[in-house]
Amino acid sequence: MIAGLPLAFGAPLVLAALVLLPAIWWLLKLTPPKPRLESFPPTRILAEIARRDEQPARSPWWLTALRLLLAGLVILALAAPIWRPTGESAPGSGPLLVVIDNDWASARDWETRIDTARRIVQLAESAGRPVGLIATAEPANQEFAPTDGAAIRTRLDALVPRPYPTNRAAIAAALRSTANATGFGGVAWLSNGLGGQDAEDFGRFLESSIQAPVTVYGSDGKALLGLAAPVATADALTLSAIRSDGAAASSGTLVARDMRGRSVGEAPFAFKTGDLRTDAVFNLPTELRNEIVRVEIAGQQTAGAVQLLDDRFKRRRIGLISGASSDNAQPLLSPLYYITRAVQPFADVIEPRDANAALAVPQMIEAGAAVIALADIGTLTPDVEEKLAGWVEAGGTLLRFAGPRLAAASADTDTLIPVRLREGGRVLGGSLSWSSPQPLASFAATSPFAGLAIAPDIEVRRQVLAEPDANLPARTWAALADGTPLVTAAPLGKGWLVLFHVTADASWSNLPLSGTFVEMLRRISAFASVPLMQDNAAKTVEGAAGATLPPYRLLDGFGHFVSSDPVARPLPASGAPVDPSAEHPPGLYGSEDGFRAINVLAPDATLPPFDVSAMSRAELRPYPTTAPIDLSPWLLLAALVCLIADALAVLWLNGGLRMRRHATASVILLLTLMHGLAPPPAHADAASDRFAMDAVNKSRLAYVRTGNSEIDDMSEAGLAGLSRALSARTAMEPDNPLGVDIEKDELSFFPLLYWPIDPSSPMPSSQTLAKIDAYMKQGGSILFDTRDELERAPGSTGFGGTPAAERLRAMLSGLDIPPLEPVPGNHVLTKAFYLLEDFPGRYSGGQLWVEASPPEDDANAAQRPARPGDGVSSILITENDMAAAWATDPDGRYLVPTVPPDPRQRELAYRTGINIVMYTLTGNYKADQVHVPALLERLGQ
Secondary structure, eight states, X not given: OOTTSSEEESSGGGGGGGGGHHHHHHHHTEEOOOOXXXXXXXXXXXXXXXXXXXXXXXXXXXXXXXXXXXXXXXXHHHXXXXXXXXXXXXXXXXXXXXXXXXXXGGGGGHHHHHHHHHHXXXXXXXXXXXXXXXXXXXXXXXXXXXXXXXXXXXXXXXXXXXXXOOOHHHHHHHHHHHHHHHXXXXXXEEOOSBOSHHHHHHHHHHHHHSOSOEEEEEEOSSOOEEEOOOEEOSSOEEEEEEEXXXXXXXXXXXXXXXXXXXXXXXXXXXXXXXXXXXXXXXXXXXXXXXXXXXXXXXXXXXXXXXXXXXXXXXXXXXEEEEOOOGGGOOTTTOHHHHHHHHHTTTEEEEOOSSSOHHHHHHHHHHTTOSEEEEESOOOOOHHHHHHHHHHHHTTOEEEEEOXXXXXXXXXXXXXXXXXXXXXXXXXXXXXXXXXXXXXBOOOOTTSTTTTOOOOTTOOBOEEOOBOOOTTTTTTEEXXXXXXXXXXXXXXXXXXXXEEESSOXXXXXXXXXXXXXXXXXXXXXXXXXXXXXXXXXXXXXXXXXXXXXXXXXXXXOTTSOEESOOTTOOOEETTOOOOOOOXXXXXXXXXXXXXXXXXXXXXXXXXXXXXXXXXXXXXXXEEOOSSOOEEOHHHHHHHHHHHHHXXXXXXXXXXXXXXXXXXXXXXXHHHHHHHHHHSOOOOOOOHHHHHHXXXXXXXXXXXXXXXXXXXXXXXXXXXHHHHXXXXXXXXXXXXXXXXXXXXXXXXXXXXXXXXXXXXXXXXXXXXXXXXXXXXXXXXXXXXXXXXXXXXXXXXXXXXXXXXXXXXXXXXXXXXXXXXXXXXXXXXXXXXXXXXXXXXXXXXXXXXXXXXXXXXXXXXXXXXXXXXXXXXXXXXXXXXXXXXXXXXXXXXXXXXXXXXXXXXXXXXXXXXXXXXXXXXXXXXXXXXXXXXTHHHHHHHTTO
């Protein structure tokens, strides 16, 4: 390192050659005289024979300086100069232990951490030291033994940041027994920059168990940002952004997205100096709030900067009906008062406009109530009971509370209760009672209330009793300490009947005055609107052990959705709290119909910075903010320029460059060299502009250029043939198709891209995959064609098993694609223009795959304000080689035969192509037409 300059040399001994520059100068200052031209006769030459003293000619000073500069540049380049060197060294001596944190907090600068680890391994390898590697977010049964640098670099290349916290305690326990035997002579700990008790304990362990120097990379100087769990109120959705360093003021933006990745809303946040937590508020209509599944900090690529929302944060509509008379409808005496106050933080209350239940129940059903609460209504009229029963069977949840009327009602006439009741009820703690008021028992693991904290002062003084039978234990969600059921439930069709065996006010118990009551109603509200969780809960309540929610969409360490994780395990459907781990990584568990979210950060999470003071002997280093720059290539380039200049100067001095004869050639040569060495000028890309103009001036079909001329020519001819068919048969008149460079060209001009899969083509880069993913999420559709129907094994289903299909699978693994299914019989593609039952191309055996449609009985489908892309599938996959079936020459002659040769199959292939184009252009227009007769009938027309 040169004092005062961020410059170092990898081979400083080479600089000793600089002492030769004076000798080089002495040699270079002399140059033989240039040849002279003499004219005949020979006698003229004889006159010059006389001897005389000659002095060698001297080189011009500027030429000597140029040559000295050339020699100096070469010497400096061979000395391997490095600008901004890191100054790193492998700590200690002997075997080196590299500890790297690969949790979610390491994802924000993962490449910097991996590069630092590689440099440390290279330093140790240069010194002949073996290296051991430990990743703290991996299982504890890792290989700790030191090995060569090549093996460690291979393991580093395979490491990825995990979406859950580190497992340092387990790593320390596993390392404790082997540290002494291995004899590590130094430790390099690449920390995630976060402190806390876990980091301090692990640091002290490294110092105490490994008696060797420890170097800790603890910070890169930037604050780590995270997102805590949201708080839903009646007016807004509030999330807390947290950071690890409050030294300076900063700001940012939260982006809320739905299941398809579309932006639903944005909310700014700002940290004042010294603040470690601040709030951002989403003020959105209830319908849009209920669509939010993911909230992220814009520009942050970590799982901790993402919060996933499930049905617990969706505002449901709860209808309330009370059996209390008007005399008792005082605010603090009305049972609806307690229910309303309890559900206001997470639900919208629907109050009936009429006290008549025969009118109030239909009003609530039409208003979209997910839960209808009946407070002490003992007898229902047959028509009201019939309407409620139909609503529950369709998926609603009927929540009932006991009271004098329900206790006095006949147990044989009311069918909308989950269990048979004894008449009269039970009074606890009275003068003639043998029992004292009872507290609540802990909630069973199979109950939807599992994991809820129970206030210790809750007491029940009176209740209605259930008749014992074989189903009672399975239908009990909550019980008293003596085992008496307090909350029972039973499924009815797709919905649920839930009964609190106490009143909704404080007359029978103080449960409605507690926070436990609020959380119980919150669980019921979320539970009521999720058909899948209802099914799982039904199995659990009815006694089927092991009901679980499978992984649906999981997060990786960078906060991106991934389709699967081989280590992930299903969640119990009981709803008990689960901490993020390797078995239960953050993500969504369940299915599209209903899921539960697990997030990295808890509501009270903090991000304390790393404090090296807890370690007595450790050296703290920051991660380098900029990588070192090797100056050797630039010095060699400068030396080449000097060499060219020297050659031109020598030619000029020797008369090789006659300005009168060769001035033009010299200028051209000089300009050519300058042009070759100069950076490309920054100007607008005319080709891109032409492409954009061609794409927007006329409607065109587009295909992805694969680089294989045979495939690309067939794609162009196929889309040209399909364009002619569209012009002849429909109102659409597309121009000639365009080929698209998937990496460089703008894709948003085209609603549909035809992409033939070439298994020999290179894999798209991660930037290209992100571009494709954004194109599909913003409404574009891609028709992938593997063209391999004849290569598939007979009887195989799905797509796979061929080189093209495997290449497509590898591409799709990097995209956030939805579940797929073969085109069902009632899909819009079957009737977009022609009525179709099959979708052949050149081949006819393969299926056409599209996005899986939501189940027809999805209760939320009718409430969604819009479907993604107007109902158009963002991805279509076929194996039937569509372009080959469409391909014609300009005269309309087919280029390739169908397999088998069948004119009907060719016609169906054209109809398939026309349906696909019309489908992507018109969306669910045809699907809406199916409902026109029913709509007209309901309107009375």
